[in-house]
Amino acid sequence: MAPLFTWWDTEAQRGTPVIVKMENPNWSISEISSLDDEEYQFPAVAPRKKGARGKNAKQVTWVLLLKAHRAAGCLTELASAVVGLASVVRRRVASGRTDSEALASPPEENPVLRSRFYSFIKVFLWLSLALLAFEVAAYLKGWHLSAAEMRRLVLPSSFGLPDLLDFYASWITFRVDYIAPALQFLADACIILFLVQSADRLILCLGCFWIRFKGIKPVPKSAIGDSKDLESASGDYHPMVLVQIPMCNEKEVYQQSIAAVCNLDWPRSKMLVQVLDDSNDPVTQALIREEVEKWKQNGAPILYRHRVLRDGYKAGNLKSAMNCSYVEDYEFVTIFDADFQPAPDFLKRTVPHFKGNDQLGLVQARWSFVNRSENLLTRLQNINLCFHFEVEQQVNGVFLNFFGFNGTAGVWRIKALEDSGGWMERTTVEDMDIAVRAHLNGWKFIYLNDVECQCELPESYEAYRKQQHRWHSGPMQLFRLCLPDIIRSKIGFWKKSNLIFLFFLLRKLVLPFYSFTLFCIILPLTMFVPEAQLPAWVICYIPAAMSLLNILPDPKSFPFIVPYLLFENTMSVTKFNAMISGLFQLGSAYEWVVTKKSGRSSEGDLISLTKEQFKQQRGSSMPNLESLVKEDFEPKKESSKRKHNRIYRKELALAFLLLTAAARSLLSAQGIHFYFLLFQGISFLLVGLDLIGEQID
Secondary structure, X not given: XXXXXXXXXXXXXXXXXXXXXXXXXXXXXXXXXXXOOOOOOOOOOOOOOOOOOOOOXXXXXXXXXXXXXXXXXXXXXXXXXXXXXHHHHHHHHHHOEEOOOOOOOOOOOOHHHHHHHHHHHHHHHHHHHHHHHHHHHHHHHOOOOOHHHHHOOOOOOOOOOOOHHHHHHHHHHHHHHHHHHHHHHHHHHHHHHHHHHHHHHHHHHHHHHHHHHHOXXXXXXXXXXXXXXXXXXXXXXXXXXXXXXXXXOOOOOHHHHHHHHHOOXXXXXXXXXXXXXXXXXXXXXXXXXXHHHHHHHOOOOEEEEEOOOOOXXXXXXXXXXXXXXXXXXXXXXXXXXXXXXXXXXXHHHHHHHHOOOOOEEEEEEEEEEXXXXXXXXXXXXXXXXXXXXXXXXXXXXXXXXXXXXXXXXXXXXXXHHHHOOOOOOOOOOHHHHHHHHHHHOOOEEEEXXXXXXXXXXXXXXXXXXXXXXXXXXXXXXXXXXXXXXXXXXXXXXXXXXXXXXXXXXXXXXXXXXXXXXXXXXXXXXXXXXXXXXXXXXXXXXXXXXXXXXXXXXXXXXXXXHHHHHHHHHHXXXXXXXXXXXXXXXXXXXXXXXXXXXXXXXXXXXXXXHHHHHHHHOOOOOHHHHHHHHHHHHOOOOOOOOOOOOEEOHHHHHHHHHHHHHHHHHHHOOOHHHHHHXXXXXXXHHHHHOOOOEOOOO
């Protein structure tokens, strides 16, 4: 059969395609297009009717069946996912424990404060449910009148009591006259704070871009003249360095931290390692003591210290260690938390910056995370901390010579610590406290973005929540205590302004305040009070832009931009609660809970350290470490104490509040508001049921 060919006859058919038969099936397209009417006469074929289908009924049926099959497959997968999620939720509700029932560990909140804050959220939830039912009833009855029209309908009934329509009209009049103006004022105030904080974040990102564009990097003064190589800069500069490892009941990670510190490339006669053990578990104490003895027998300059009375938490532990008489022989002190694993050249890349710079008090290194891809929770934490170190710390270090000490992976000049009053137990953020006091005394800081120290991220939401509570309540405690000292200090006006308005108020107080108030309270209320409005750019565009800026230091995290935005708003509940607690000295302001570690990286790190140690030493203790590695690989016995996933009541209450507001937004057809409330409500629901992070079977 001769194949068909479609020819566009523009003159005869006015652009209508004409289907003809090709007598020579071997013709090419170029040959066909070169033919004219004299060389080849196309047989007369009726033109195709305009709008006619190019496929017959059988082909169309097969296409529709294929699409229906694909749709059915998608629906099946979606249905199975929903059923699986529902079964997980049912098991979690049946076996999980609420945050008020967790009696195994000390609560991170005072019970009275917890009940007050939870009652505050429940009031909004029940009010929203009542208003939703009322608005649905009014919508079904067709009461879509303006406030002016409703005013004319408020008439007393024949029985002396207002009927439903009169009651609805009275509610709208009261809402327009009293509730909407106050709510709109609060919304506008939060929007202004939101814009100021967004501008601050944008300026920080521009500063980071400038640093990268210009290649700005701290260089030791001794290397400026000839070489920028740290090795040549340090030369024979090996001052006395004290290395401290504070820990408390952290048996999952003590081996890898001690091994990493003992392998630091620094003269043994110029270094001393203090293992500051605050553990109250006798088994953990014995394990840490045994590990220290193994390294000590093989020539490592290491000591074990244990306090009987654990006063002041980490600050008290460090203060007690600095009171030892032999500390006078040392010029610098570096601190590593129990889960930190410094590289062997850490001291060689940090200590040379002090040479010839007598005003330098602190050199801070960057954190990197061995478990950043462990689960969704660690990925979202990695986004936040990458922005903190890459942007905030680096920009403040370069342009302001000041940033908050991170409590670990930093080298202090001991004279700077003593000149600033030493470690104090007055807050739960002793690292920020000593940094502020040193800054007020004129000491300078350097941040090294290219010197990394590996550590661990909390893998469970419970551990992360406790950590964030401490990190956000402590700065407010410190602000109350340091404000008079900042005002009376001799530093310049701009440095005082930076400390008060940027460092404390804007980044520590304003951020959690507007995040919780604007997106968790005001936005749902505007659905029930439509006279007060939040523009779409506040709900969607600016938060999306700020999330994009946060992800720029770690571009691989771009697929998680939407979960990151939703999760940050979800965490605003914990941060707001902690901020209020620290600012007004309520409840859990002074409670310290050690962040739970998993020690997932210990096997690989010990193996690599074993190989490295065999090359460096003879008669080392590494065979014992190999046995420890084997023990780590062996299955451990299940603990007799059963663990439970937590159920967080505040997050669940806010989830239902947001979902109720999302349902109300459907009545007024607010598109972007509905989607934001829906997904934010689902985010709160997942967090409230502890379905993010490490799971317990």
